Amino acid sequence: MTGRVEGKVAVIVGAARGIGKGIALRFMKEGASLVLADSDAAYGQATADELGVPFIHIDISKMEDAEAAVALALATFGRLDIVVQNAGIYPWQLIENTSPDDWDRVMAVNLRGSFNAARAALVPMKAQGSGRMLFTSSITGPHVTSPGHGHYSATKAGINGFIRSAALEFSGYGITVNGVEPGNILTEGMQEQRGAAFIQNMENAIPLGRLGTPRDVANAFLFLASDDASYITGTTIVVDGGQLLPEGADFRILPS
């Protein structure tokens, strides 16, 4: 432990499991006081009990729920330094099979949820004259994609645009806004939503030879939340084991 977020108060949305839980564990080890928020009440409460921190059951697609998570942090700790909007859904669905309602739900959680988290956190951060807003984007959408990711890709590319706009608008308030673009990370959601063949295919495409862990992603969030990143705003960090690099499918073959 090096206390990189010592004394900071963070709300982490989508913290019950996977990458969000990894962020919570990492931030806690480095000295932050946490409020965990998630739409899965049972999983979320269990994770919060494990860490000994407050939990709030929310749906981040609803503005009043985002505000309730921020209010809990203010009521418990008296301030809010960091918000991490990590909640996201990624149902596998070809565009031709995606209904308008399917489309809207992915937009509502991933994209409107990001707006809601920023809008709710802005109030105390602006009053304090400082804050860190952090978002989980993806390499899927901003850089690459594969079939079945139409709505998801649109949300993650959208989050990157939102990060840039928010960073600019909030720069005068001492608030920085950044994101992390994970590659393929082995999480509960990944195992539920993608089959073994998909996961193996992704592993084969990663130069560093393995899927990422929630801790790999959390390390980038920790940097962006720390004082070391105080002059960084409006950008994203790719954490993908080199997956974006290959020009060809079989990147291990050298020219003969």
Ligand SMILES: NC(=O)c1ccc[n+]([C@@H]2O[C@H](COP(=O)([O-])OP(=O)(O)OC[C@H]3O[C@@H](n4cnc5c(N)ncnc54)[C@H](O)[C@@H]3O)[C@@H](O)[C@H]2O)c1
């Ligand atoms: N796993 C990957 O390979 C990968 C890659 C790139 C980006 N991401 C992104 O990382 C984030 C986390 O992914 P993960 O793999 O850990 O998923 P996960 O399903 O394991 O965890 C997501 C968490 O978000 C919560 N959540 C879902 N909808 C919510 C809502 N409406 N309100 C509040 N909480 C909600 C879930 O209950 C769950 O606890 C997502 O934004 C995802 O798009 C994941």
